Amino acid sequence: MNKTEDILEKLKAAGQPAIDNPDALTDLIMSNLPEQKAPHKEFSAKSHAILIALRIVSSMAALYLVGFFFYLQQEPVAKVETAYNNKEETNQPAPQPAYCTEGTPREILMCYMEHRQAQPDTYKQLKQMNYENK
Amino acid sequence: MIQIERDIISRCQQGDKEAFRWVVQTHQRMIFSLALKMLCDEEEAKDMVQDTFIRVWQSIRSYDPKKTFSTWIYTIASRLCIDRLKRANRIIALPEDELALRRFASDNDSQQTLENKEWVSIVRMIAESLSDKQRLVFTLCQLEGQPSSEVEQITGLDAKQVKSNLYVARQTIRKRLIELGYE
Numbered sequence: 001m002n003k004t005e006d007i008l009e010k011l012k013a014a015g016q017p018a019i020d021n022p023d024a025l026t027d028l029i030m031s032n033l034p035e036q037k038a039p040h041k042e043f044s045a046k047s048h049a050i051l052i053a054l055r056i057v058s059s060m061a062a063l064y065l066v067g068f069f070f071y072l073q074q075e076p077v078a079k080v081e082t083a084y085n086n087k088e089e090t091n092q093p094a095p096q097p098a099y100c101t102e103g104t105p106r107e108i109l110m111c112y113m114e115h116r117q118a119q120p121d122t123y124k125q126l127k128q129m130n131y132e133n134k
Numbered sequence: 135m136i137q138i139e140r141d142i143i144s145r146c147q148q149g150d151k152e153a154f155r156w157v158v159q160t161h162q163r164m165i166f167s168l169a170l171k172m173l174c175d176e177e178e179a180k181d182m183v184q185d186t187f188i189r190v191w192q193s194i195r196s197y198d199p200k201k202t203f204s205t206w207i208y209t210i211a212s213r214l215c216i217d218r219l220k221r222a223n224r225i226i227a228l229p230e231d232e233l234a235l236r237r238f239a240s241d242n243d244s245q246q247t248l249e250n251k252e253w254v255s256i257v258r259m260i261a262e263s264l265s266d267k268q269r270l271v272f273t274l275c276q277l278e279g280q281p282s283s284e285v286e287q288i289t290g291l292d293a294k295q296v297k298s299n300l301y302v303a304r305q306t307i308r309k310r311l312i313e314l315g316y317e
Contacts, residue, residue: 003239003311003316003317004304004307004308004311004312004316004317006239007235007238007239007260007311007316008276008304008307010238010239010246011256011276011277012276012277012279013245013246014245014246014247014248014253015247016163016164016166016167016278017166017167017170017171017248017249017250017253018163018250019162019163019166019180019183020250022159022162022163025162025166025180025183025184026155026158026159026162028184029158029162029183029184029187029188030151030154030155030158032184032188033151033154033187033188033191034188034191034192036149036191036192036194036195
């Protein structure tokens with residue numbers, strides 16, 4: 001056995017160091033003992049079941065909200081067969097003004113004259129342009 | 135664990151301080167021994183013993199009876215020792231420590247008992263350059279004579295780590311002793 005092993009073996013055999021006044025140390029420890037900590041509360045079976053139920057409900061609610069979010073993000077699909085799109089496809093002429101279309105011929109004439117009087121400048125300009133071009 | 139110890143621990147868990155006095159009296163020397171060899175200071179070691187038993191008292195209700203009680207106390211003490219070592223200055227050997235080591239090494243008595251001062255000097259001399267973990271494993275395995283399985287539980291290290299820490303510690307001590315003229 002070499003010297004290192006010899007020293008280590010002797011240390012092992014030397015035992016434990018002693019406390020000079022063990023009773024005093026014990027008394028000191030006992031006089032300084034604080035209150036014990038309360039043990040951890042363990043969940044009962046009932047509270048455990050409630051916890052699981054709550055977890056399931058909250059998970060489902062979260063899933064529903066995520067789905068709802070994606071639903072709201074969708075753009076509305078353009079409807080192809082509308083009256084507006086059909087008109088474009090057939091290249092029909094623009095509709096006539098909505099006024100002066102109903103009533104007796106006299107009423108239609110009076111209506112037309114009223115509109116014409118309401119736009120006198122336009123009519124004069126058109127007439128003048130027509131004349132100058134001549 | 136014997137039935138008496140089990141009963142006493144059960145009484146401690148119910149807040150019986152007189153039962154706890156028995157626990158302190160039975161285990162304080164063991165904890166003092168570990169603390170003195172780890173911290174290399176008698177007063178620090180006594181403080182550590184006090185801290186350990188206060189911690190044991192506070193958490194005795196969470197003690198699992200499946201584990202060995204002394205191992206559980208050792209675990210608490212080891213953690214407190216490591217905490218103290220981290221906070222304290224590095225342990226450095228003093229010139230007079232070498233004299234104590236020489237006296238011890240030259241004595242042919244294999245059952246030689248040591249005084250606390252001699253313990254401090256010798257451990258300070260040989261384990262000066264060990265890390266905290268190596269010091270703990272070395273103290274538990276080599277100086278306290280704890281089996282490896284217990285040391286694994288106390289330190290939280292696996293068998294391989296305990297083995298490697300002990301090996302490095304022994305090699306470091308060997309180098310140190312060679313430097314000092316032993317071998």
